[in-house]
Amino acid sequence: MSWQPRRDGAAQSERPMSSMRVLDERLATASTVENPALEKETQGEEELDVPWQVVVHNDPINLMTYVTMVFQRVFGYPREKAESHMLEVHHKGRSILWSGVRERAELYVQQLHGYLLLATLEKVA
Amino acid sequence: MEICRRNDELEISDLDPFLAELLRQIPLSANPEGAPAAEQRLFSSPADANQKEICAEWKLYVEPELRRLFRSATETVAADLAQLNGKEKSIRNCTLRIPAQHADAWLNTLNQARLVIAAKHDFTDGELCDHYRSPIGSRRDLSLFQVNFYGFLQEFILREVSGFAGTDLD
Numbered sequence: 088m089s090w091q092p093r094r095d096g097a098a099q100s101e102r103p104m105s106s107m108r109v110l111d112e113r114l115a116t117a118s119t120v121e122n123p124a125l126e127k128e129t130q131g132e133e134e135l136d137v138p139w140q141v142v143v144h145n146d147p148i149n150l151m152t153y154v155t156m157v158f159q160r161v162f163g164y165p166r167e168k169a170e171s172h173m174l175e176v177h178h179k180g181r182s183i184l185w186s187g188v189r190e191r192a193e194l195y196v197q198q199l200h201g202y203l204l205l206a207t208l209e210k211v212a
Numbered sequence: 213m214e215i216c217r218r219n220d221e222l223e224i225s226d227l228d229p230f231l232a233e234l235l236r237q238i239p240l241s242a243n244p245e246g247a248p249a250a251e252q253r254l255f256s257s258p259a260d261a262n263q264k265e266i267c268a269e270w271k272l273y274v275e276p277e278l279r280r281l282f283r284s285a286t287e288t289v290a291a292d293l294a295q296l297n298g299k300e301k302s303i304r305n306c307t308l309r310i311p312a313q314h315a316d317a318w319l320n321t322l323n324q325a326r327l328v329i330a331a332k333h334d335f336t337d338g339e340l341c342d343h344y345r346s347p348i349g350s351r352r353d354l355s356l357f358q359v360n361f362y363g364f365l366q367e368f369i370l371r372e373v374s375g376f377a378g379t380d381l382d
Contacts, residue, residue: 146327148359150363152367153319153366153370197278200274203323203324206258207258208259208266209259
């Protein structure tokens, strides 16, 4: 296995987070006419619609230059933007790096943990 | 100690036995086993504890993947460090050559080691920012020196592979 954090969630066959769960539910409803479980599926769609955010928290050990590099690699941000987020983490204790659908946010958090940053997934208030 | 890039290799030359030993300690230092605080830091929670479903799925499916990732990086570094084997008792300085394509594995493993050491010793911000602390008079001082030495190596590797410069610590 490559040592490098995954950059492509689609390549991860065993990844069962929200997308897989919704997919499983859809497959189940497709094969069961008597019990379409519409309410459950609607719930899943609503969950997907709620925006999530990727938050990186301050850590006194990680080097500033390393954190900047990780932001550039994971999010594809230009250096200036990556540095700006890194400084926000450093001075304010946290920075919101990205917000959007849950599945993508989960993938970003996973990548950030692969680089050993303190990152969390949060629902947008 | 001298450190430079030569073609496709990062070369750390004129390594005295003490620094060579610190390098040999990298894989061992990166191992969080037996230290709950270090384990918790390397495999931190992906969400607030109230998000039980996310945390449970993460533990089940993502954490094993992260463990494999970290182990793979550590194995790459350990293989590179085999160059230093058999020189433990030598008082002569030695050289370590790191293939440039292993740079990311080194960055990852050095980070693991620094985080594990810091978690084990619970260093204060003051200690971590005191780069001129000397002499080494205790195991704790030595560990702090290790954290800073590994950080210095990380900075060098970052500068060489990514064009990054700077020595400030977060």
